Amino acid sequence: MPRRKTDDKHAAILRAAIQVIAERGLSAAPTSAISKAAGVAEGTLFTYFATKQDLANALYIDIKLQLAEKLFAREPDAANARGLMQHHWNRFVQWGVANPSHLRVLDQLTASGMISPKIAAEGSAPFAQLEQMVRAAIRSGVLRKVPFLLLTSTFEAMAQNTIRQINAGIETPGKLRRLGFEILWRGLAVRPDE
Amino acid sequence: MPRRKTDDKHAAILRAAIQVIAERGLSAAPTSAISKAAGVAEGTLFTYFATKQDLANALYIDIKLQLAEKLFAREPDAANARGLMQHHWNRFVQWGVANPSHLRVLDQLTASGMISPKIAAEGSAPFAQLEQMVRAAIRSGVLRKVPFLLLTSTFEAMAQNTIRQINAGIETPGKLRRLGFEILWRGLAVRPDE
Amino acid sequence: MPRRKTDDKHAAILRAAIQVIAERGLSAAPTSAISKAAGVAEGTLFTYFATKQDLANALYIDIKLQLAEKLFAREPDAANARGLMQHHWNRFVQWGVANPSHLRVLDQLTASGMISPKIAAEGSAPFAQLEQMVRAAIRSGVLRKVPFLLLTSTFEAMAQNTIRQINAGIETPGKLRRLGFEILWRGLAVRPDE
Amino acid sequence: MPRRKTDDKHAAILRAAIQVIAERGLSAAPTSAISKAAGVAEGTLFTYFATKQDLANALYIDIKLQLAEKLFAREPDAANARGLMQHHWNRFVQWGVANPSHLRVLDQLTASGMISPKIAAEGSAPFAQLEQMVRAAIRSGVLRKVPFLLLTSTFEAMAQNTIRQINAGIETPGKLRRLGFEILWRGLAVRPDE
DNA sequence: CATGAATGAGGGTTCATTCAT
DNA sequence: AATGAATGAACCCTCATTCAT
Structure with missing residues (x-):
C-alpha cells in the first residue's frame, strides 16, 4: 500500500x-x-x-508498534536465553526512559477504559516473537514453569516500574536497569546464577 | 442545633x-x-x-487507608522475614481480588494526574510499618541490598500485576498468588531457598 | 414600638x-x-x-432613611431659600463622600430592577419636608417654575454626580461641592446672583 | 473555505x-x-x-458607539457654542428616549462593575470631538471655568435624568428637553441670557 | 479534502431557600 | 428563634462532532 x-x-x-x-x-x-x-x-x-475513541485506539496501537520496532530493531548479540531477555529488557527500559510521554500516554489509555480488549490484543501482536522466545525458554527448562501470561505480564510490569523509578531519579539509570533485570531474572530463571 | x-x-x-x-x-x-x-x-x-478534585484526593486517601487496614488487620503468625512479607503479600492480593473496583479507581486516580505529590505522600504514610519491616530485612541481610524505593515499588507492581492476572482468570487465584510471591521472593531475597 | x-x-x-x-x-x-x-x-x-428581594427592598429603604436622617439632623442656620438648599446639598454630598458604599449600593439596587415603584415611593417619603421647601421656593418665585419632579430629580442627579467626581479625586472635595452647587443654583434660581 | x-x-x-x-x-x-x-x-x-464579561464589554462599547453616531450624524446648524451644545443635548435626549433599552443596559453595565476602566475609557473615545468643543467653549469664555470632567459629567448626568423624567411621562418630551437644557445652560454658561 | 464556524448536550459548581434539629 | 446541612434548579462554559463553504 x-x-x-x-x-x-x-x-x-x-x-x-x-x-x-x-x-x-x-x-x-x-x-x-x-x-x-x-x-x-x-x-x-x-x-x-x-471519533476520539478511534484516535485513542490508533494511538494505542501506534505507540505499541513504536515500542516493538525499537525492541526488535537490532539483532541481539547473545544467543543464550538470559542474554536474549536482557537485550530486550534493556531496549524496553531505554525506550521508556527516552520516551516518557509515550509511556505516560499508554498508561492513560490503558486506565481510561477506552481501549477495547480487541484493540489491546492487536497491540500485543507485534510482540509475538518475544512470546516465542519466552515459550522456548520455558520448554527448554531455563525459565521456571509459570503460566505464560503471568510471566510476560511480570516482565512488562517490572520494566514499567523500573522506568518509573529511573524517571523519578532515585538512582543512576544504568544501575536501576541492571538491578531491575537481576530481580526479574532471579525471580523467573530456574538456575539464576548460571 | x-x-x-x-x-x-x-x-x-x-x-x-x-x-x-x-x-x-x-x-x-x-x-x-x-x-x-x-x-x-x-x-x-x-x-x-x-471540588471534584477534592473528592478525588479524598477517595485516593480513603482507598489507601482501606488497603492499609486490611494489610495490618491481623498480626502475622510468622516471625521470619519471608513469612512476614508473604503475609502482607497475601493480604494485598486478597484485598485487590476482593475489591477490583478499588484497585481500578486507584489506577484511574494515579493516571489522571489529579493526585498531587502531597496527597500521594499522605497516601503512603499508613504503610510506614511495612517500610520499617523492609528496611530491617535489608539491614539484616535477608533481602538484597537494593534501593529501597525500587524494592517497595517492585512489591507493589508485582502485587498489582498478580491481582490483574487473577481477575483475568488465567489460573486459580491461590496458585497465582503463590507463584507471584515466589517470583518476588526469589528476585529479592539473598538466599531464596532457605 | x-x-x-x-x-x-x-x-x-x-x-x-x-x-x-x-x-x-x-x-x-x-x-x-x-x-x-x-x-x-x-x-x-x-x-x-x-427573600433576597425583601432584603434588597429593606436595604433600599434603610439607606434612604439614613440619608434623610443626616440631611435633617441639624437645623440649618440660613433662613433664605439659597441657604436652605445649600445646607441640604452640603449634607447630601458630605454623606455620599463619607459613605461611598451606601451610594454604590443604592446605585446597584436602583439599576437592578429589584426595587418596585411602590418601594421607590416609600423611599422618597422621608424627604417630604425637602419637597415642601422646594415647593415653597417655587411658589415664592425664588426657584424657576419647573415641573417639580424635574427639579428634585435634577438636585439628586447633580448631587450624586458631584459625589462621584469627588470620589474620583479630580479636585478638592470642598471646591467640587461648592462648584456643583453653584451650577445647580444658577440653573434653577430665578435670580441666581442675589 | x-x-x-x-x-x-x-x-x-x-x-x-x-x-x-x-x-x-x-x-x-x-x-x-x-x-x-x-x-x-x-x-x-x-x-x-x-465570556459573558467579554459580551458585556463589547455591548458597552457598542452602545456608546451607537450613541456617538447619533450624536454626530448631522452637522449642527448653529455656529455659536450654545447652539452647538443644544444640538448635541437634543440628540442625546432624543436617542435616550427612542432607545430606552440601550440606556437601561448602559446603567446596568456601569453599575455591575463588570466594565473595566480600560473599557470605560475606550467607550469615551468616540466623544472626543464633543470634548474639544467643550474645551474650546471654556477657553473662549463662553462656558464657566469649571473642571472639565465635572462639566462633561454634569452634561451626561442631566441628560440622563431628563430622559428618565421623559420616560416617566411627567410632562411633554419636548418641554422637558427644552427645560433640561435651559437648566444646564444657565448653570454652565458665563452669560446665560445672551 | 480542508477548513473552522455552528451546534447543543453535558458538566462542575453556585446559591436562594427549606427544614430537621 | 437559631443553626447550617440539604436541596435542585440554573448558570456559564466546554467540547466532540457536523456541515456549509
Missing part, C-alpha cells in the same frame, strides 16, 4: 496527540488542542479518525 | 464514587451520577467535597 | 449587606456571604428577610 | 443581549436566553464572545 501525501497529517495528529495527552492528561486533551498542535484544522482530525 | 454533617453521607459519597468511577472511568463519572448513586442531592456532594 | 433584642441581627444583616454588595456587586453577593459577614447563620437571614 | 464568522451574528447577539438585559436585568439574563433571542445556538455565542 503506497503512502499518500496525507499520511503526513495522520502521523502529525498522532504525534500531537501524544504530546498533548502527556502534558494535560487524556480527559483534559480536547480534540481541538490536538488538531491545533498538529497544525491542522479542527474538522480535519475527524477525516483521519472518525 | 441544625442537621450535622454525617460520616454517613461522607462515606456514602465515597462509596458511590468508587462504584461509578470503576464502572465508567473517572472523567466519565459526572458528580451528578455520583451523588445520585449516593442517594444524595447534587449539591450535597459539594458540602462534603468542595 | 420597643426594640427587641433581635433588632440587633436585623441591623447587622443590613450593615453586612451594604458592605458585601458594595465590595462585590449585588449579583455577586450571595446571601451566604451576607449572613456570614453579619455573624449570623445562613438560615437566620431568612427569618428576618423572607 | 469554511463558514466564516459573520457580522450578522455578532450584531444579532448584541441586539439580543440589549433586549434581554433590558427586560430582565444583567444578572438575570442567562447567556442561553440571549443566544436564543439571537436565533443562535447556545455555544455559538461563545465563538463570538469568549
Whole structure:
C-alpha cells in the first residue's frame, strides 16, 4: 500500500496527540488542542479518525508498534536465553526512559477504559516473537514453569516500574536497569546464577 | 442545633464514587451520577467535597487507608522475614481480588494526574510499618541490598500485576498468588531457598 | 414600638449587606456571604428577610432613611431659600463622600430592577419636608417654575454626580461641592446672583 | 473555505443581549436566553464572545458607539457654542428616549462593575470631538471655568435624568428637553441670557 | 479534502431557600 | 428563634462532532 501525501497529517495528529495527552492528561486533551498542535484544522482530525475513541485506539496501537520496532530493531548479540531477555529488557527500559510521554500516554489509555480488549490484543501482536522466545525458554527448562501470561505480564510490569523509578531519579539509570533485570531474572530463571 | 454533617453521607459519597468511577472511568463519572448513586442531592456532594478534585484526593486517601487496614488487620503468625512479607503479600492480593473496583479507581486516580505529590505522600504514610519491616530485612541481610524505593515499588507492581492476572482468570487465584510471591521472593531475597 | 433584642441581627444583616454588595456587586453577593459577614447563620437571614428581594427592598429603604436622617439632623442656620438648599446639598454630598458604599449600593439596587415603584415611593417619603421647601421656593418665585419632579430629580442627579467626581479625586472635595452647587443654583434660581 | 464568522451574528447577539438585559436585568439574563433571542445556538455565542464579561464589554462599547453616531450624524446648524451644545443635548435626549433599552443596559453595565476602566475609557473615545468643543467653549469664555470632567459629567448626568423624567411621562418630551437644557445652560454658561 | 464556524448536550459548581434539629 | 446541612434548579462554559463553504 503506497503512502499518500496525507499520511503526513495522520502521523502529525498522532504525534500531537501524544504530546498533548502527556502534558494535560487524556480527559483534559480536547480534540481541538490536538488538531491545533498538529497544525491542522479542527474538522480535519475527524477525516483521519472518525471519533476520539478511534484516535485513542490508533494511538494505542501506534505507540505499541513504536515500542516493538525499537525492541526488535537490532539483532541481539547473545544467543543464550538470559542474554536474549536482557537485550530486550534493556531496549524496553531505554525506550521508556527516552520516551516518557509515550509511556505516560499508554498508561492513560490503558486506565481510561477506552481501549477495547480487541484493540489491546492487536497491540500485543507485534510482540509475538518475544512470546516465542519466552515459550522456548520455558520448554527448554531455563525459565521456571509459570503460566505464560503471568510471566510476560511480570516482565512488562517490572520494566514499567523500573522506568518509573529511573524517571523519578532515585538512582543512576544504568544501575536501576541492571538491578531491575537481576530481580526479574532471579525471580523467573530456574538456575539464576548460571 | 441544625442537621450535622454525617460520616454517613461522607462515606456514602465515597462509596458511590468508587462504584461509578470503576464502572465508567473517572472523567466519565459526572458528580451528578455520583451523588445520585449516593442517594444524595447534587449539591450535597459539594458540602462534603468542595471540588471534584477534592473528592478525588479524598477517595485516593480513603482507598489507601482501606488497603492499609486490611494489610495490618491481623498480626502475622510468622516471625521470619519471608513469612512476614508473604503475609502482607497475601493480604494485598486478597484485598485487590476482593475489591477490583478499588484497585481500578486507584489506577484511574494515579493516571489522571489529579493526585498531587502531597496527597500521594499522605497516601503512603499508613504503610510506614511495612517500610520499617523492609528496611530491617535489608539491614539484616535477608533481602538484597537494593534501593529501597525500587524494592517497595517492585512489591507493589508485582502485587498489582498478580491481582490483574487473577481477575483475568488465567489460573486459580491461590496458585497465582503463590507463584507471584515466589517470583518476588526469589528476585529479592539473598538466599531464596532457605 | 420597643426594640427587641433581635433588632440587633436585623441591623447587622443590613450593615453586612451594604458592605458585601458594595465590595462585590449585588449579583455577586450571595446571601451566604451576607449572613456570614453579619455573624449570623445562613438560615437566620431568612427569618428576618423572607427573600433576597425583601432584603434588597429593606436595604433600599434603610439607606434612604439614613440619608434623610443626616440631611435633617441639624437645623440649618440660613433662613433664605439659597441657604436652605445649600445646607441640604452640603449634607447630601458630605454623606455620599463619607459613605461611598451606601451610594454604590443604592446605585446597584436602583439599576437592578429589584426595587418596585411602590418601594421607590416609600423611599422618597422621608424627604417630604425637602419637597415642601422646594415647593415653597417655587411658589415664592425664588426657584424657576419647573415641573417639580424635574427639579428634585435634577438636585439628586447633580448631587450624586458631584459625589462621584469627588470620589474620583479630580479636585478638592470642598471646591467640587461648592462648584456643583453653584451650577445647580444658577440653573434653577430665578435670580441666581442675589 | 469554511463558514466564516459573520457580522450578522455578532450584531444579532448584541441586539439580543440589549433586549434581554433590558427586560430582565444583567444578572438575570442567562447567556442561553440571549443566544436564543439571537436565533443562535447556545455555544455559538461563545465563538463570538469568549465570556459573558467579554459580551458585556463589547455591548458597552457598542452602545456608546451607537450613541456617538447619533450624536454626530448631522452637522449642527448653529455656529455659536450654545447652539452647538443644544444640538448635541437634543440628540442625546432624543436617542435616550427612542432607545430606552440601550440606556437601561448602559446603567446596568456601569453599575455591575463588570466594565473595566480600560473599557470605560475606550467607550469615551468616540466623544472626543464633543470634548474639544467643550474645551474650546471654556477657553473662549463662553462656558464657566469649571473642571472639565465635572462639566462633561454634569452634561451626561442631566441628560440622563431628563430622559428618565421623559420616560416617566411627567410632562411633554419636548418641554422637558427644552427645560433640561435651559437648566444646564444657565448653570454652565458665563452669560446665560445672551 | 480542508477548513473552522455552528451546534447543543453535558458538566462542575453556585446559591436562594427549606427544614430537621 | 437559631443553626447550617440539604436541596435542585440554573448558570456559564466546554467540547466532540457536523456541515456549509
